[in-house]
Amino acid sequence: MNTIINDIEVLKAKTTKINEVDFDNLKFGSVFSDHMLECNFKNGKWQAPKVVPYGPITLDPSAKIFHYGQSIFEGMKAYKDAEENVWLFRPLDNFKRLNISAKRLAIPELPESYFMDGLKALLEVDKDWIPKKDGSSLYIRPFVFASGNGFHASPATEYKFIIATAPSGSYFSGEVKVLIEEKYSRSANGGVGYAKAGGNYAGQFYPTQLAIEKGYQQVIWTDDNTHEYIEEAGAMNIFVRINDTLITGPTSDRILDGITRKSIIELAKSEGIAVDVRKITVTEVVEAAKNGTLKEMFGAGTAAVISPISGFGYKDQDYTLPKLDDTFASYLKKRITDIQTNKAEDPFGWRFKVE
Template identity: 85%
Template sequence: MNSIINDIEIIKSETTKINDVDFNNLAFGSVFSDHMLECNYKDEKWEAPKVVPYQSISLDPSAKIFHYGQSVFEGMKAYKDANEDVYLFRPLDNFKRLNISAKRLAMPELPENYFMDGLKALLEVDKDWIPKQDGSSLYIRPFIFASGSGFHASPANEYKFLICTAPSGSYFSGKVKVLIEQTYSRSANGGVGYAKAGGNYAGQFYPTQLAVEKGYQQVIWTDDTSHEYIEEAGAMNIFVRINDTLITAPTSDRILDGITRKSIVELAKAEGINVEVRKLSVHEVVDAAKNGTLKEMFGAGTAAVISPISGFGYKDEDFELPELEDTFASFLKKRITDIQTNKVEDPFGWRYKVD
């Protein structure tokens, strides 16, 4: 059945999978909603987006995504409050960052109304898929990839923009133990580390596997030249608390401008927490662990919001973090999630109601 929402054509699925889903036991990103948004770029312009049933995609074997890796994505969430109203968190930041990533990979940028109106139309069609359980949300994955064909090493002439959604529970449970990386690099100066490019994550998997084999769950990435400065934690930005000061690395060519990261910085400052955005050396962290001034470390990102770190390894030595009763991590996570789910006022203007 076809209809129109926000000038977006809607082609509804004839069936639904929602009755087969246990919303009380949702693994992250493994169950997918009934519909998706689809938009094609051809003849140097984006065609009108439309909502269609969630389905497989057929591509030519010579599609350039397979050969030259032109692929960028975003991660977002939709929430329902007690009144069944639907909210997003800083969605225009995701839209802007998607275009920043696309531009860096020589891909066409999207019009804002295609992204925002398409997303709102998709959420209207699949609003029953947005979980109401505490800690749950509808994870949203917008992405663009090269669908044009050819073996010539050049940008494609055709692209696809899709938004798929997945009802999900909490991303991480418990604290993680991390290894400070001293050999491999996530990104380099002048590279694509600040873009959410698929290849950035593919390059992380092998070093992370090596860390897992040593008994860690994740890697802390250091700078590409000296490996002396803390930069990111796995696929997340990282925060370190020394005494009562919260420290995070500045964004750069190498470090993603995380939306959760900058929300934490702004929120912490508003709550009177001393925040420093500066280079942080591995030796400063190790010395703080040894003298007892290292209080907390945690990752920050869309999926987990905040993921506490219980300890870290460096040069064959392990360091455990103290068990604190009141942590910056738990306080800031609650403040952000309460804003996201409309449980408290939003003085920052981050919450976006989907009408």
């Protein structure tokens, strides 16, 4: 059955899978809703987006995504409040960052209306998939990849933009222990570290696997040149609390301009928490751990919002962070999630109602 929502053509699935889902026990990103948004770039322009049934994609073996890795993505969430209203968190920031990533990987940039109107149409069709349980949300994955064919090492002439969604529970549970990386790098100056390119994450898997084998859950990435400066935590931005000051590295070619990161900085400042955006050395963190001034470390990103770090390893030495009754991490996470889920006022204008 075809309908039109926000000028977007909708081809509804013949059946729904929603009755097969246990919404009280959702793993992150493993169950997918009934529909997805699909839009193709060909003949030099983006074609009209459509909402279609979620399902497999057919590609030629010579599609350039398989050979040259032109692939970018975003991570977002939709929330439903007690009155069944649907909310997004800073969606235009995701749209803008997707196009920043597209430009860096020579992918055609998307029109804002295709992204926003398409997303709203998709959420209207699949609004029953948005869970209401605390800590749960509908995870949204917009992504673009090269679908055009050819073995020649050049940008593709055809691309596919898709938004798929997955009702999900919490991304992380509990605290994590991390290993400060001394050899491998996530990204380099002049590279694509600031873009959400699939290859950035593929390159993280092996060093993270080595860290897991040593008893850690994640890697703290350091700069590519000297490995002296802390930059990111796994697939997240990182914050370090020394005494009562939150410190995080400045964005650069190597560090993603995280939307949760920006929100934490702005929120913390509004709450009177001292925030220092500057380079921070591994030596400074180790010394703070030794002298007791290192109070907290946590990762920040869309999936987990804030993920506390319980300890870290460096040069075959483990350091344990203190267990505090009241942490910046727990306070800031609650403030952000309350805004996201419409449980608190939003003085920043971050919350976006889907209508």
